Amino acid sequence: MKLVWKLLRRHISLPQFAGFFFANLLGMLIVLLSLQVYRDVKPIFSEEDGFIRPDYLILSKRISALNAIGLGSVNTFSEREIRELESQPFAKRVGAFTASKYKVSCSMGIDGVAQIGTEMFFESVPDAFVDVDLKKWHFSEGDDFVPIIVPKTYLAIYNFGFAQSQNLPKLSEGVVGMVEMTIAMRGNGRNEYIKGRVIGFSTRLNTILAPESFIRWSNERYAPEAEAEPSRIILEVSNPADDAIVNYINGKGYEMEDDKLDAGRMTFFLRLVSGIVMLVGLLISLLSFYILMLSIYLLVEKNTEKMRTLLLIGYSPARVALPYQLLTIGMNAAVLLITACMLCWLRTLYLQRLHTVFPQMTAGSVWAALLLGVALFVIISLANALIIRRRINRIWNNKS
Amino acid sequence: MNSIVLDNTLPNVFLGRGDTKSDIWRQQVTLEKGKTYLVEASSGTGKSSLCSFIIGYRKDFDGSILFDGTDSRKLHTSDWTQLRQRHISMLFQELRLFPELTAMENVEIKNSLTGFKTRKEIEGWFQALGIADKMQSPVRLLSFGQQQRVAMIRALVQPFDFLLADEPISHLDETNSRVMAAIMMEEAHRQGAGIVTTSIGKHMDLPYDKTLCL
Helix, strand or coil, rough: EEEEEEEHHCCCCCCHHHHHHHHHHHHHHHHHHHHHHHHHHHHHHHHCCCCCCCCCEEEEEEECHHHHCCCCCCCCHHHHHHHHCCCCCEEEEEEEEEEEECEEEEEECCCCCCEEEEEEECEECCHHHCCCCCCCCCCCCCCCCCEEEHHHHHHHHHHHHHHHHHHCCCCCCHHHHCCEHHHHHECCEEEEEEEEEEEEEECCCCCCCCCCCHHHHHHHHCCCCCCCCCCCEEECCCCCCCHHHHHHHHHHHEEEHHHHHHHHHHHHHHHHHHHHHHHHHHHHHHHHHHHHHHHHHHHHHHHHHHHHHHHCCCCHHHHHHHHHHHHHHHHHHHHHHHHHHHHHHHHHHHHHHHHHHCCCCCCCCCHHHHHHHHHHHHHHHHHHHHHEEEEEEEEHCCCC | CCEEEEEEEEHHCCCCCCCCCCCCCCEEEEEECEEEEEEEEECCHHHHHHHHHCCCCCCCCEEEEEEEEEEEHHCHEEEEEEEEHHHEEEEEEEEEECCCCCCHHHHHHHHHHHHHCHHHHHHHHHHCCCCCHHHCCCCHHHCHHHHHHHHHHHHHHCCCCCCEEECCCCCCCCHHHHHHHHHHHHHHHCCCCCCEEEHHHHCCCCCCCEEEEC
């Protein structure tokens, strides 16, 4: 093998192989980095609170001055309107917000001593729209505990407004999660209590959320006669940047929580940009592959006679092909290794910067990019090995 | 392998010619293991073509060549590799040495494939053929006669049933060709192999069983 290598390494063009090496390195790095950046940055737009995904929109009807004094059109969604929305091509799923129709008040206390209390309300959306651990998110009749999700702004209002002015302790999310609330529900001649605890915070969804099963049960129990038409709708769309959505919603005079759409658009834009960048990287990789194959063709061409002699004195085509196959696979492996190291290094650089802007961000994992790198390595190496073997077979068959 | 049969064989380039007078072309010839053959020919009668057909380098011939009754056209790549490694050894007229390797490396590249001879045996042959001092020299710096001897040693470092030697002594003097003939015969005897040498005039002094005119 050593002697065969000594023979066949003649005519190896260092500049050509260096050209391939750096082109492939660049291509691979661009492909992997674009995927990695996409995966790291995406959560900033889409999973900031891990609660509602970006492809969900929340719709409501405009409240006019007439509504406010009890005149004008209703601001709830009728059965027909929901069905019409469901039938739109952009809509994947539609869910209604159901509000509690009875009086709710809540008091928080430590060691059974009530500290603060407030009038409040609940809303629910179908469980399928809730993106938290569903193990915690359930309620069935007879339970004496109800899980709650509250907007993050509530905590901010308490901490920076109320607690500060009243000399009360500031609360972290963790502490609030530990505090048990007593919820009083009044209506239909009943006055009953249930325990509740905050299991999650939402920065986007502006409501106090309870499980749908709880709202259904409690509405029936405390306000059986109240009409149950929803005033807000949650809509899952396949592509939030679709113009048809904006046109439809404006046409109907609905209102939409805008940042959702912006986040959706940003995600879409991010996907588009990283897709284009990845394509450019793949193109460079493809060209580098082409350079390598040209170099190998040239090399095989220059060493054809030697290879033919090796075959004639009893070397198999597989053994003659092996040195060049190992050479290309070795180079590809080196490219993969260096790319992986550079990727990790560049990633720490940009993650540092991102963390200063978005301190709460959780970066994606690096495995997907590495896996893609390994997949590219395998595909390119297999193609290299195959093409080299075919060239040797041509020599065997006396075709060159 | 015990026999090579040339059955009605003719190079394709001779197909148009009507007046083929030959002991081999268009004849049924059996080359047997253990026997020694001399193929005499003048230039252009297809001597090297015959060797190329047998070793499987070229297939542009009519008729067939049978190894122990198996048509050579039916052999697969792996069969040919086995055949070249263990059954038929060839000393090429154009030698086919690797100019960038030393004389010893040219032999070793074959011996590392077959693992047939020890380094000592190989050195003994270099000694006997009077090129021991050239073992570590790049083979391109050797004279053609010296290169012929290196090629011969390379042809012997494998097991074989037949040794094809295409003009093995064209550039050797009497003494060296006698030494080479002796080494060749000794190795062929040891292996019980047949020898087929070709010549266009000057030929090796061997106890030929049969002389064939091409």
